[in-house]
Amino acid sequence: MLEAIPAGERTLKNAAEYLYTMALGRRGNLDQAIQIAERYIQQEASSSGMGPVLTLMPFVSRAYLMKGCLAKSERICLEALNPTIKHNLRFQYASGSFKVDLGEIYYERNQLKLAEQSVREGLKDNQHWENIMTEGFGLVALAHILIAKRDFHGAEQVIDQFETRMSHPTRPAEFDEEYHTLRVRAQLAEGRIEEAAVWAEAIQHSGAFRQHPDSYRYTIAKILIAQHRYAEAVEMLTNMVILPPVGSFRSRQISVQLH
Numbered sequence: 001m002l003e004a005i006p007a008g009e010r011t012l013k014n015a016a017e018y019l020y021t022m023a024l025g026r027r028g029n030l031d032q033a034i035q036i037a038e039r040y041i042q043q044e045a046s047s048s049g050m051g052p053v054l055t056l057m058p059f060v061s062r063a064y065l066m067k068g069c070l071a072k073s074e075r076i077c078l079e080a081l082n083p084t085i086k087h088n089l090r091f092q093y094a095s096g097s098f099k100v101d102l103g104e105i106y107y108e109r110n111q112l113k114l115a116e117q118s119v120r121e122g123l124k125d126n127q128h129w130e131n132i133m134t135e136g137f138g139l140v141a142l143a144h145i146l147i148a149k150r151d152f153h154g155a156e157q158v159i160d161q162f163e164t165r166m167s168h169p170t171r172p173a174e175f176d177e178e179y180h181t182l183r184v185r186a187q188l189a190e191g192r193i194e195e196a197a198v199w200a201e202a203i204q205h206s207g208a209f210r211q212h213p214d215s216y217r218y219t220i221a222k223i224l225i226a227q228h229r230y231a232e233a234v235e236m237l238t239n240m241v242i243l244p245p246v247g248s249f250r251s252r253q254i255s256v257q258l259h
Contacts, residue, residue, distance in 0.1 A: 018055040026173065030063050037063070058097040062137070070105045077102045096126030100138040107145050115145045135165060136175045143182055152190045159183050180208070181219040188222060196223045214240050 017040050024033035037056040057080060064073035077098040099122030106115035123138040139162040146155035159182050166179045180203075188196045200223045203209050203216055217240040224233035 015055075018059070021056060021059055025059070025063055025066075030067050034060055034063050034067075058094040058101075061098060061101050065101050065104060070108060073101055074105050077105075093129050093131075094134075096122040096124070096129065096131065096138070097134045098122070099125060100134055100141060103138075103145070104141045107141060107148070110148075112145055112149050116142065116149070119145065132165070133172060133174070136162070136172060136178075139165065140175070140178050140182065143186065147186055147189045150189075152186060155186045156183075159186060176212075177215045181216065185219060185222070188219075188226060193223070193226045197227060200224075 017037075021033045021037045024030075024036070037060050041056055041060070057076060061073050061076040061080075064070075064076070080098050081095060081102075099118050101122075103115045103117075103119030103122060106112075106118060119138050119142045123135065123142070126134045126138065139158055143155050143158045143162065146152075146158060162175075162182065163179065166175050171179065184196050184199045187199075200220045204220065209216055217236050221233040221236040221240075224230070224236060
């Protein structure tokens with residue numbers, strides 16, 4: 001398909017490569033998406049242009065992060081952010097994305113101070129470019145970091161920002177689950193179990209739950225566990241379909257499998 005685009009149509013070819021790998025990633029075909037993206041990056045590295053590198057390197061970093069390959073994602077981010085490398089301006093527009101990815105890596109390693117600093121820097125760098133994907137991933141990551149630090153007031157403020165940014169019906173599909181569940185997870189972590197339970201009861205009788213139950217089962221199960229309703233939690237998780245690893249669902253999938 002991509003081979004049908006004339007070699008001279010550099011801009012069109014770059015856009016097609018990016019959209020194709022993004023489509024594969026959203027379908028959960030991360031291995032294939034990474035393979036294709038890295039092939040084009042290598043091809044471009046041997047030529048004079050930098051187009052696919054500009055568009056695909058942040059995608060590859062995120063894809064490795066979603067797969068749980070933290071070291072590979074970290075290597076890409078650090079290389080791109082190294083100010084001494086040749087063409088050091090090539091990743092300027094994507095520096096926010098790389099810093100957010102690094103923050104998530106530090107979070108997974110429980111380096112919470114570094115994680116918060118990196119994500120906040122990434123969000124600041126992204127302000128000029130207003131990339132909604134970088135902002136979405138960054139705000140979700142920052143909320144999780146602040147929850148882990150037990151800064152619940154700060155987490156609520158970040159969740160307010162996230163919900164406002166993602167309130168449009170055309171928000172990226174990657175953030176659908178977090179849009180509906182991030183606030184209640186913060187409440188649960190703070191020990192506000194009654195508030196979380198009210199949400200769980202209401203959501204199970206909603207049209208949203210009937211249409212996409214697996215977007216809510218994990219959070220509901222955590223609430224049931226907090227209420228010591230273990231048999232119901234097991235049933236909730238047993239009925240859950242493990243979705244392809246789109247968005248930032250890798251940690252959730254690991255948690256579900258451990259339960």
